[in-house]
Amino acid sequence: MKVAIIGGGASALMCASFCTSDVTIFSNEEKLGKKILLTGNGRCNLTNVHYNNFSYNTNIDSYLQKFDHKNTLDFFNKIGLLTYVDEMGRVYPISNTATSVVDVFVNYLGTKKVEVINTQVQKIEKLDDGFLVNETYHFDKVVIATGSTANLLDNLNIKYNKFFPSLVALKTKQNTKRLSGLRLSNVIVKSKGYSEYGEVLFKDSGLSGICIFNLSSLLAREHNYQSILSIDLLPKYSKEELEEILTKRLKNNYKNMKTFMQGIFHREINKYLLNICKINEEEKPCKNNIQKLVKNIKSLEFDIVGTYDNNQVNNGGVSLQDLTSDLEYKGIKGLYFIGEVCDVDGLCGGYNLQWAWTSGKIVGEKLCLK
Ligand SMILES: Cc1cc2nc3c(=O)[nH]c(=O)nc-3n(C[C@H](O)[C@H](O)[C@H](O)COP(=O)(O)OP(=O)(O)OC[C@H]3O[C@@H](n4cnc5c(N)ncnc54)[C@H](O)[C@@H]3O)c2cc1C
Numbered sequence: 001m002k003v004a005i006i007g008g009g010a011s012a013l014m015c016a017s018f019c020t021s022d023v024t025i026f027s028n029e030e031k032l033g034k035k036i037l038l039t040g041n042g043r044c045n046l047t048n049v050h051y052n053n054f055s056y057n058t059n060i061d062s063y064l065q066k067f068d069h070k071n072t073l074d075f076f077n078k079i080g081l082l083t084y085v086d087e088m089g090r091v092y093p094i095s096n097t098a099t100s101v102v103d104v105f106v107n108y109l110g111t112k113k114v115e116v117i118n119t120q121v122q123k124i125e126k127l128d129d130g131f132l133v134n135e136t137y138h139f140d141k142v143v144i145a146t147g148s149t150a151n152l153l154d155n156l157n158i159k160y161n162k163f164f165p166s167l168v169a170l171k172t173k174q175n176t177k178r179l180s181g182l183r184l185s186n187v188i189v190k191s192k193g194y195s196e197y198g199e200v201l202f203k204d205s206g207l208s209g210i211c212i213f214n215l216s217s218l219l220a221r222e223h224n225y226q227s228i229l230s231i232d233l234l235p236k237y238s239k240e241e242l243e244e245i246l247t248k249r250l251k252n253n254y255k256n257m258k259t260f261m262q263g264i265f266h267r268e269i270n271k272y273l274l275n276i277c278k279i280n281e282e283e284k285p286c287k288n289n290i291q292k293l294v295k296n297i298k299s300l301e302f303d304i305v306g307t308y309d310n311n312q313v314n315n316g317g318v319s320l321q322d323l324t325s326d327l328e329y330k331g332i333k334g335l336y337f338i339g340e341v342c343d344v345d346g347l348c349g350g351y352n353l354q355w356a357w358t359s360g361k362i363v364g365e366k367l368c369l370k
Helices: 010-018 035-042 069-078 098-110 151-155 210-220 239-250 257-261 267-276 287-298 351-366
Strands: 002-006 022-027 083-085 090-093 114-118 124-127 130-133 137-139 141-144 161-166 170-172 183-191 194-203 206-208 227-232 300-307 313-317 335-337
Touching: 002 010, 002 130, 002 137, 010 022, 010 035, 010 098, 010 351, 035 098, 069 083, 069 090, 069 351, 090 098, 130 141, 161 210, 170 210, 183 210, 194 210, 206 210, 210 313, 239 287, 257 267, 267 287, 287 300, 335 351
Parallel strands: 002 022, 002 141, 022 114, 141 335
Antiparallel strands: 083 090, 124 130, 130 137, 161 313, 170 206, 170 300, 183 194, 183 227, 194 206, 227 300
């Protein structure tokens, strides 16, 4: 049996690793696994040992039962990759470099019958006895592993949900230029009933950081980013406790509100907060100011107006409902979908690559010669 895999990313490499048929990978990038090199800040967070109902936009339990993080670790171990798990359950190569992941894959595929054609696939035609790729190459089965790109889906008349950026920094109506580059640790970010704990990084006119990325993933599931986002800057204190702490500070007889705020947050955050509260830095500290401060420290609000460009993944793609349990398209026999082109996206932490591994393995194994 001759199998074409379109795309040379994570899911394609996994699929080819498990497929014992005659495999040809069509990749429009010179080197296989180029995007893997970018993952996890160049370290490749390849999976996560924790998982819950919120980890993905859709339920993929039945697929993970066939190949989950434990199977992923066994597989990588088998092909020569040593890994470690950090305190958040994220798994990385011991080498702390994504090149190790691509290297072991390329070595492993070198031991198998896999041909690589470096070209952009423009057209796939369904024939009675298989598929014709780029009007030249004949295959019995085709696996689409093209990530969040729509051209081949349109070409094949495939039904799919519109792609929508996810795991992405959020743009705010508020100008945060003076805060740009500052980090807030151990904060709680809330929007539309979702809540994330962790770190926020300010940009010129927006917010970034893992916490914001995860919130963006949850908002992307509704295909609407317009919302009010609030940050609890000091979640370890209740409103009452914070009011008590700040009221006690009044006794220190600070010269003005600027000195009153020193020692609480970074000086630019202090300035931003005072500005939002419409409190002049030169004012004498008083009870009324404390109430305004408590309100904004516990819920500093931003209007989300959109996203930055560099999203890590997309929500949208071919719905699992239109695929069989082996990820074959219900409308076209012999056509399979794996990885991000499916409407499966996860939070930060290794979940997206896990889906690439899981879906790649399921289809690779399905397309083995008996
Ligand atoms: C900066 C960044 C960091 C990330 N970090 C992590 C992380 O640490 N952990 C995690 O789990 N996930 C991470 N992700 C997400 C993860 O990289 C993706 O979920 C995963 O790579 C998807 O794999 P895939 O095989 O579906 O698609 P891709 O990796 O996108 O591969 C698709 C390939 O197909 C090629 N292609 C497309 N169309 C054609 C065509 N017509 N003909 C030929 N080739 C074609 C593309 O050029 C590409 O090479 C990150 C993403 C980014 C951008």
